[in-house]
Every structure is written in C-alpha cells, then in structure tokens.
Amino acid sequence: xxLPVVNQPVHRSGxxxxxxxxxxxxxxxxxxxxxxxxxxxxxxxxxxxxSGGTTQQALSxxxxxxxxxxxxxxxxxxxxGLVERRRSPEDRRRHIVELTQAGVERLAKAxxxxxxxxxxxxxxxxxxxxxxxxxxxxxxxxxxxxVVCTND
Amino acid sequence: xxLPVVNQPVHRSGxxxxxxxxxxxxxxxxxxxxxxxxxxxxxxxxxxxxSGGTTQQALSxxxxxxxxxxxxxxxxxxxxGLVERRRSPEDRRRHIVELTQAGVERLAKAxxxxxxxxxxxxxxxxxxxxxxxxxxxxxxxxxxxxVVCTND
DNA sequence: GCTAATCATTGGCGAAACACAAACGATTTA
DNA sequence: TAAATCGTTTGTGTTTCGCCAATGATTAGC
Numbered sequence: 001x002x003l004p005v006v007n008q009p010v011h012r013s014g015x016x017x018x019x020x021x022x023x024x025x026x027x028x029x030x031x032x033x034x035x036x037x038x039x040x041x042x043x044x045x046x047x048x049x050x051s052g053g054t055t056q057q058a059l060s061x062x063x064x065x066x067x068x069x070x071x072x073x074x075x076x077x078x079x080x081g082l083v084e085r086r087r088s089p090e091d092r093r094r095h096i097v098e099l100t101q102a103g104v105e106r107l108a109k110a111x112x113x114x115x116x117x118x119x120x121x122x123x124x125x126x127x128x129x130x131x132x133x134x135x136x137x138x139x140x141x142x143x144x145x146x147v148v149c150t151n152d
Numbered sequence: 153x154x155l156p157v158v159n160q161p162v163h164r165s166g167x168x169x170x171x172x173x174x175x176x177x178x179x180x181x182x183x184x185x186x187x188x189x190x191x192x193x194x195x196x197x198x199x200x201x202x203s204g205g206t207t208q209q210a211l212s213x214x215x216x217x218x219x220x221x222x223x224x225x226x227x228x229x230x231x232x233g234l235v236e237r238r239r240s241p242e243d244r245r246r247h248i249v250e251l252t253q254a255g256v257e258r259l260a261k262a263x264x265x266x267x268x269x270x271x272x273x274x275x276x277x278x279x280x281x282x283x284x285x286x287x288x289x290x291x292x293x294x295x296x297x298x299v300v301c302t303n304d
Numbered sequence: 305g306c307t308a309a310t311c312a313t314t315g316g317c318g319a320a321a322c323a324c325a326a327a328c329g330a331t332t333t334a
Numbered sequence: 335t336a337a338a339t340c341g342t343t344t345g346t347g348t349t350t351c352g353c354c355a356a357t358g359a360t361t362a363g364c
Contacts, residue, residue, distance in 0.1 A: 010284070011283075011284060011287040011288075011291075012263060012266060012267055012270050012287070013270065013274075013283065013286050013287045013290050014176050014177075014180060014194075014266050014269065014270050015191075015194055015195055015198045015266075016287070016290035016291060016293075016294050017169070017172060017173040017176060017290060018173050018176070018177055018180075018191055018194075018195055019195050019215075019294055020169065020173075020290055020293055020294050021169040021170050021172075021173035021174075022173075022216070023216055023294075024166050024169060024170070025166075025170055026216065028166060028170075038350090039167075039170055040350090040351095042166075042167055042170075043167055043170055043171050046167050055311085056311080056312065057310095057311070057312090063171075064174070064175055064178065065351090065352090066351085066352055066353070067311085067312075067313095068312090068313080068314080068315095068352085068353080068354090069351065069352070069353095070312095071312065071313055071314080072313095072314095075313095085312095091310090091311085091360080091361070092359080092360060092361080093310060093311040093312070093359065093360045093361065094310095094311065094312080094360095095311080095312065111164060114164060114166050114167075115164055117166065118164050118165065118166050121293075122165075122293055125292055125293050126289065126292060126293055130289055130292070131163075131165065132162070132163060133285070133289065134165050134286070134289045134290075134293075135163040135164070135165045135168070136163075137278065137282055137285065137286045137289070138165050138168035138169060138172055138286075139163075139168060140277055140278060140282070141168075141172055141273075141274055141277050141278055141286075142168050142171055142172050142175075178352095190320085192320095192321080207341085208341070208342075209340095209341070209342095217321095217322080218322065218323060218324085219341080219342080220322090220323080220324080220325095220342085220343075220344085221321080221322060221323080222342095223341095223342065223343060223344090224343095224344095227343095239330095243331080243332090243340080243341090244330070244331065245329090245330055245331055245332085245339085245340050245341055245342085246340080246341065246342095247341075247342075305364100306363100306364085307362100307363085307364080308361100308362080308363075308364095309360105309361080309362075309363090310359100310360080310361070310362090311358100311359085311360080311361095312357105312358090312359085312360105313356100313357080313358085313359100314355105314356085314357080314358105315354105315355090315356085315357105316353105316354085316355090316356105317352105317353085317354080317355105318351100318352095318353090319350100319351085319352085319353105320349100320350080320351085320352100321348100321349080321350075321351100322347100322348085322349080322350095323346105323347090323348085323349100324345100324346085324347085324348100325344105325345090325346085325347105326343100326344085326345085326346105327342105327343080327344075327345095328341105328342080328343070328344090329340105329341095329342085329343095330339105330340090330341090330342100331338105331339080331340080331341100332337105332338085332339070332340090333336100333337080333338070333339085334335100334336085334337075334338090
C-alpha cells in the first residue's frame with residue numbers, strides 16, 4: 001500500500017522454503033523410487049544436463065555436496081548407465097561427468113512423474129502464472145549463485 | 153514475450169526448490185546450533201506462532217511429520233522452555249501446544265540470525281522486491297495447503 | 305628424478321531424520 | 335466396573351548424510 005522505505009526484505013523465506021520443499025520431496029521420493037532415483041539424483045542429473053558435462057569437483061561445488069558423497073552419488077547413476085565418467089584429456093586426474101542418452105531419457109521420465117507431484121502440492125494454491133513466476137525466481141536464485149572459481 | 157497459450161506451467165520448481173532450500177538449510181544449521189535449535193525446530197516454532205496453539209495431532213498434520221516424531225520435537229522445545237503443553241479443557245486427553253514468551257523471543261532471535269544466512273544466499277541474486285515476491289508465493293503455497301479436517 | 309600437491313575413490317564413524325510397533329495413561333462409554 | 339478410545343510416550347531399526355583418514359593415480363615444483 002504505502003511506499004516501503006526499507007531496503008531490506010521484511011519477510012524471510014527460509015522456513016517456508018524448508019517446509020514446502022520437504023512436502024514436495026517426501027512425495028517425490030515415492031514417485032522416484034520406481035525409477036531407481038532419489039531427489040538428490042534428480043538435482044545432480046538436472047545440473048549435468050544444463051552444464052553439459054563438468055568435473056566432479058565442479059559438481060561438488062555446485063551441489064554444495066561433499067566430494068566423497070558426490071562419488072557415491074555418481075556411482076549410483078553410473079551403475080544405471082545414466083552418466084558417464086571420462087578422463088579429462090587435459091588433466092588425467094580429473095573425471096568429466098556427462099549425461100548419457102539413457103540419462104537424458106530417464107531424467108525426462110522422472111520430470112514427467114514429478115510434474116504430477118508438483119501439481120498436487122501447488123496446483124490448487126497457485127495459478128499457472130504464479131507457478132511460472134515462482135520458477136523464474138527460483139531459477140534466478142539458483143543459477144545466479146556465485147561459483148567461486150578456484151583462483152589460486 | 154508471446155502470450156502463453158498453455159494452461160499448464162512449463163517449468164517445474166521441485167528440483168530448484170530442493171536445491172535452494174538445501175543451500176539455505178545447511179547454512180542455517182550452523183547458525184542455529186548455538187541457539188540449540190535445528191531447522192526442523194524453526195518450522196515448528198513458526199507454525200506454532202502463527203497458529204497460536206494447536207494439538208500435537210494438528211501439528212503433525214501440518215508439518216506432515218509422524219506423530220511420534222512430533223513428540224520428540226516438542227520434548228526438545230519444552231525442555232528449553234520454548235513451548236508449553238496444556239491439557240485441552242474440552243477433551244482432557246489432548247495436549248494443546250503453545251509458544252511461551254521465551255519461545256517467542258528465541259524464535260525472533262533465530263530469525264534474526266537466519267536473516268543473515270538468507271541475505272548471503274539470496275541477497276546478491278534477487279532484489280528486495282523479488283525476495284518479497286518469492287516470500288508471498290511461498291506463503292500462499294504453504295498456507296493454502298488443504299488441512300484435511302478429521303470428519304468421521 | 306624426487307618430492308609435494310591434486311583429484312577421485314573407498315571405508316568408517318557419528319549424527320540426524322524418519323517410520324514403525326508397542327506400551328502407557330487419562331478419559332470416555334457401555 | 336470393564337472395555338474401548340484417544341493422544342502421547344518409549345524404543346527400535348533403517349536410511350541419509352556430512353566428515354575424517356587413507357589409498358592410487360596423476361601432475362607440478364625443485
């Protein structure tokens with residue numbers, strides 16, 4: 001109503017974010033289980049699709065997951081043939097992780113299944129425009145993250 | 153740009169939601185630890201403040217957490233004097249859980265601490281208006297949830 | 305060439321989330 | 335008074351996950 005004078009957001013989203021994402025995540029687990037995936041895998045697959053191939057180290061930084069856990073995560077995915085580890089030609093210590101064709105397809109299949117979950121949770125409380133808006137905000141919030149390039 | 157003709161959101165937020173909330177949650181844990189709280193506690197305290205007192209059963213439904221786990225959650229909070237369990241005058245088998253004054257204060261203190269976390273994660277990628285917008289969307293998405301009243 | 309640093313990997317530890325089963329205690333009903 | 339109901343409590347077990355240490359392979363510095 002009145003012009004806000006504050007230059008700081010009054011409301012904090014952290015708790016709501018936690019609550020809402022948990023509601024979606026628990027439902028997602030049920031839906032993803034038949035596909036042999038867990039929510040965590042989905043995030044990794046999504047990042048890999050968008051990046052088009054990164055080192056595990058970069059993946060660890062992006063996901064903010066400990067390197068050792070990234071290994072087991074990728075082991076799961078590679079065991080199913082969804083990702084592929086290649087040695088980097090530049091530095092043969094590194095692995096370059098990439099989605100396989102099967103990975104692309106499985107991801108698409110998972111997203112299709114997850115759409116139903118999201119419709120169930122958000123469908124009755126947000127209209128399409130709001131959901132698109134939410135997506136764009138989240139996208140901006142996650143993509144815009146400062147990836148601290150290792151400058152030594 | 154063009155008018156969208158679809159009546160279904162093209163983009164799904166689930167994965168982004170998962171990713172972002174995780175980034176905030178891990179940082180929150182560090183910040184909340186000195187206060188003797190975990191993210192889970194914060195969600196419960198927030199719900200209790202807004203509802204102004206509910207039964208554990210209702211809390212269980214809202215948080216979508218198993219009733220038995222709500223107990224231990226409340227035990228933690230009550231041990232610190234943050235919440236209070238009263239017998240319901242209507243049905244003396246029930247407990248009505250309410251925030252204490254100490255609970256209100258601790259929650260405020262926690263929110264203050266969490267604000268710094270949220271600023272760190274969102275501050276550089278979303279402006280104030282966008283953060284408020286995100287909040288309102290999340291608020292609507294969580295508050296609007298269907299609370300299935302037990303009608304037998 | 306030799307030593308140190310880097311990257312991926314493995315295994316183990318501990319904390320936490322969570323679901324489930326069973327018991328308990330107070331209260332209501334027959 | 336006995337039985338049934340309801341919320342709560344206790345306890346157990348599984349799974350997830352972050353962290354630490356050690357190993358092997360590779361690269362970089364001296």
